[in-house]
Amino acid sequence: xxxxxxxxxxxxxxxxxxxxxxxxxxxxFGIMDIVNFAHGDLLMLGAFVGATVLGMTGSYWLALVAxxxxxxxxxxxxxxxxxxxxxxxxxxxxxxxxxxVSLVIQKYALWQWGPSVxxxxxxxxxxxxxxxxxxxxxxxxxxxxxxxxxxxxWLFLKYGKYGIWIRATTQDRVMAQAMGIPVPLVYTAVFAIxxxxxxxxxxxxxxxxxxTQTMGFDFTVRxxxxxxxxxxxxxxxxxxxxxxxxxxxxxxxxxVSPAQAVIVSFVVLVLTMLFxxxxxxxxxxx
Amino acid sequence: xxxxxxxxxxxxxxxxxxxxxGLAAVNNVSISVARGEIRGIIGPNGAGKxxxxxxxxxxxxxxxxRIVFNGENIAGLPPHAISRKAIARSxxxxxxxxxxxxxxxxxxxxxxxxxxxxxxxxxxxxxDVIARARAVLADVGLAGKxxxxxxxxxxxxxxxxxxxIALATEPxxxxxxxxxxxxxxxxxxxxxxxxxxxxxxxxxxIVEHDMEVxxxxxxxxxxxxxxxxxxxxxxxxxxxxxxxxxxxxxx
Amino acid sequence: MLILxxxxxxxxxxxxxxxxxxxxxxxxxxxxxGRNGVGKTTTLKAIMxxxxxxxxxxxxxxxxxxxxxxxxLAGLGIAWVPEERRIFRLLTVLENLRTGLDRPGMTPxxxxxxxxxxxxxxxxxxxxxxxxxxTLSGGEQQMLAIARAMVLEPKIILLDEPTEGLMPRMVAxxxxxxxxxxxxxVAILLVEQNVPLTLDAAGRVYIMEKGTVRHHAAxxxxxADQRVIHEYLGV
Numbered sequence: 001x002x003x004x005x006x007x008x009x010x011x012x013x014x015x016x017x018x019x020x021x022x023x024x025x026x027x028x029f030g031i032m033d034i035v036n037f038a039h040g041d042l043l044m045l046g047a048f049v050g051a052t053v054l055g056m057t058g059s060y061w062l063a064l065v066a067x068x069x070x071x072x073x074x075x076x077x078x079x080x081x082x083x084x085x086x087x088x089x090x091x092x093x094x095x096x097x098x099x100x101v102s103l104v105i106q107k108y109a110l111w112q113w114g115p116s117v118x119x120x121x122x123x124x125x126x127x128x129x130x131x132x133x134x135x136x137x138x139x140x141x142x143x144x145x146x147x148x149x150x151x152x153x154w155l156f157l158k159y160g161k162y163g164i165w166i167r168a169t170t171q172d173r174v175m176a177q178a179m180g181i182p183v184p185l186v187y188t189a190v191f192a193i194x195x196x197x198x199x200x201x202x203x204x205x206x207x208x209x210x211x212t213q214t215m216g217f218d219f220t221v222r223x224x225x226x227x228x229x230x231x232x233x234x235x236x237x238x239x240x241x242x243x244x245x246x247x248x249x250x251x252x253x254x255x256v257s258p259a260q261a262v263i264v265s266f267v268v269l270v271l272t273m274l275f276x277x278x279x280x281x282x283x284x285x286x
Numbered sequence: 287x288x289x290x291x292x293x294x295x296x297x298x299x300x301x302x303x304x305x306x307x308g309l310a311a312v313n314n315v316s317i318s319v320a321r322g323e324i325r326g327i328i329g330p331n332g333a334g335k336x337x338x339x340x341x342x343x344x345x346x347x348x349x350x351x352r353i354v355f356n357g358e359n360i361a362g363l364p365p366h367a368i369s370r371k372a373i374a375r376s377x378x379x380x381x382x383x384x385x386x387x388x389x390x391x392x393x394x395x396x397x398x399x400x401x402x403x404x405x406x407x408x409x410x411x412x413x414d415v416i417a418r419a420r421a422v423l424a425d426v427g428l429a430g431k432x433x434x435x436x437x438x439x440x441x442x443x444x445x446x447x448x449x450x451i452a453l454a455t456e457p458x459x460x461x462x463x464x465x466x467x468x469x470x471x472x473x474x475x476x477x478x479x480x481x482x483x484x485x486x487x488x489x490x491x492i493v494e495h496d497m498e499v500x501x502x503x504x505x506x507x508x509x510x511x512x513x514x515x516x517x518x519x520x521x522x523x524x525x526x527x528x529x530x531x532x533x534x535x536x537x
Numbered sequence: 538m539l540i541l542x543x544x545x546x547x548x549x550x551x552x553x554x555x556x557x558x559x560x561x562x563x564x565x566x567x568x569x570x571g572r573n574g575v576g577k578t579t580t581l582k583a584i585m586x587x588x589x590x591x592x593x594x595x596x597x598x599x600x601x602x603x604x605x606x607x608x609x610l611a612g613l614g615i616a617w618v619p620e621e622r623r624i625f626r627l628l629t630v631l632e633n634l635r636t637g638l639d640r641p642g643m644t645p646x647x648x649x650x651x652x653x654x655x656x657x658x659x660x661x662x663x664x665x666x667x668x669x670x671x672t673l674s675g676g677e678q679q680m681l682a683i684a685r686a687m688v689l690e691p692k693i694i695l696l697d698e699p700t701e702g703l704m705p706r707m708v709a710x711x712x713x714x715x716x717x718x719x720x721x722x723v724a725i726l727l728v729e730q731n732v733p734l735t736l737d738a739a740g741r742v743y744i745m746e747k748g749t750v751r752h753h754a755a756x757x758x759x760x761a762d763q764r765v766i767h768e769y770l771g772v
Contacts, residue, residue: 164628177608180610467551470747
């Protein structure tokens with residue numbers, strides 16, 4: 001029973017972080033049909049930048065904000081230089097491009113920070129008491145911060161002037177252009193937002209398991225699963241799917257080792273593709 | 287031509303209806319096409335011409351009604367079965383194999399008619415198939431271009447290749463879907479000549495927006511409007527029909 | 538104001554426009570008639586930079602549209618109401634309008650003024666302003682598409698088959714709206730298959746066939762002698 005409560009909390013917390021990663025990915029895919037293989041590496045780079053800033057300033061929150069901003073700018077530059085020229089070409093081309101970017105980022109991180117694990121210390125120490133169990137505060141804080149950021153994103157998209165531009169461009173790029181919306185800029189902005197969210201996730205996740213060059217990979221894989229299960233381009237769906245899959249994985253970890261519990265997400269992926277290919281939470285069109 | 291009075295039509299649809307949800311795209315259409323006839327199908331936008339074609343060639347399953355081809359009801363059969371019944375179709379959007387040569391495009395179509403897909407025999411051993419393919423290319427005016435990559439042809443030539451591919455399957459009924467769409471006046475005239483040439487041994491159904499083409503080629507014309515048959519008759523009669531004029535001019 | 542000189546256009550290999558020359562002067566309503574598939578919509582798409590222009594020139598108020606990116610046309614004063622309407626289905630009516638209302642240089646006062654004007658033309662849109670675009674009926678979507686163009690305060694509206702698929706009552710409404718826009722001084726290039734409506738609304742009419750302009754006359758002339766119409770648009 002205790003295990004179940006702990007795993008539920010793990011599932012929820014991990015789910016929120018995963019949701020942040022997946023949202024960026026699904027936004028990018030939804031608006032410009034780009035499968036961003038470099039997403040997890042932007043997360044990793046964000047974590048490293050965060051660790052560095054934390055080392056310089058001692059402030060976790062500053063590190064979080066700085067990482068998001070730096071990676072947002074980097075993301076925008078990447079999109080303008082490598083992806084914008086490829087618009088309209090075969091989708092395979094952009095997949096290869098983001099894959100290439102991913103490799104470059106990984107090697108750069110290795111060169112810049114070396115192979116040892118970096119540390120991001122928790123923003124808040126201590127555990128909080130749930131019944132007779134103890135659960136680290138910082139994990140709760142992480143989930144809350146992620147929730148706030150996601151809520152902010154949702155509000156921005158729903159009510160903000162540029163949020164409307166983004167939604168319009170996602171639905172009909174050509175008509176959006178005809179309305180005077182500067183679509184190339186919107187693309188860059190969305191890529192920057194997605195990158196910022198990945199970076200923030202990296203910093204949030206830092207205290208959980210340390211910062212390494214390969215930390216992005218697990219997230220990329222699970223984020224892709226989530227994006228498909230939640231429905232490509234469907235923001236709400238990917239958030240729900242993140243929590244759903246993370247909970248399932250956590251529960252599975254009670255029975256098998258956590259490394260094996262990852263299989264759960266792939267089982268869900270396969271089942272979704274077989275029976276509800278447009279997304280688990282999206283009604284299948286007739 | 288006694289086409290209209292022939293009692294054994296090649297193709298007959300009886301109360302053919304295709305519904306999408308609540309909308310009847312094709313509504314109770316009954317037509318009768320005689321052997322050797324060239325039948326034109328015209329109508330304003332959204333009249334149901336494409337849906338009608340699609341139901342004839344198995345792309346869409348009709349909601350109700352019969353399609354009797356050569357005495358057999360083929361309504362609801364899948365496209366490959368329909369092809370085997372000797373009905374061929376050309377498409378509005380060019381459907382050739384761009385990476386293959388002109389001859390190969392037609393040869394593959396001819397092969398589908400003449401042989402089962404045996405993996406063991408080399409294609410060069412299909413002498414009759416290649417001969418047939420070359421004959422078709424001559425018919426559609428592409429004889430000199432058999433080794434040209436299909437993607438290198440001009441638009442008009444590609445559309446004619448499309449007709450050639452359909453011809454190579456040795457159909458009894460050839461369905462042409464807007465064969466002169468996007469063609470210049472010169473290319474259009476060439477295609478009309480082509481169709482006249484190949485019409486001698488075939489029955490042809492042709493959907494077109496170019497009135498000159500359809501009035502010049504067809505023996506009989508069926509006018510569709512909102513999925514229903516509005517009028518049917520010889521080109522001169524259709525042109526004089528006030529209801530047809532009204533529908534086209536939306537008076 | 539809007540001049541197409543000898544424009545050729547291609548869709549892939551297909552040569553769809555052959556030397557099309559059309560002119561729309563400020564404040565004019567010009568009709569573009571022709572059967573299906575003759576290239577009327579392609580002509581509008583060529584203006585909007587959506588079809589590959591392989592010959593000729595398109596100028597607007599003297600400026601060559603060649604180098605202008607697609608999203609720059611609205612700023613120049615060219616608005617487009619496409620054949621399929623292309624409402625942003627997941628955005629509300631108001632959000633659809635906002636895509637045009639939130640242009641740079643718009644003050645809240647101007648925005649509210651435009652919104653009021655559009656709601657005055659189309660009261661039903663005000664009623665449904667918080668409804669998702671995709672839930673509107675065909676006629677309402679057409680009105681929203683026109684309202685969305687109006688909100689750009691354009692100098693010219695490219696209006697593509699606004700009455701297609703609409704009930705006769707709605708067709709009459711569209712006719713009203715075209716008149717009202719004309720009174721407002723907006724130029725309109727009206728692509729239509731509905732001949733009576735076009736002859737009533739337009740001052741001049743071009744008739745296209747097989748990708749080129751075959752005839753050009755004053756609407757009054759064509760109203761008086763319908764033979765040309767029958768030749769190119771009838772059967």
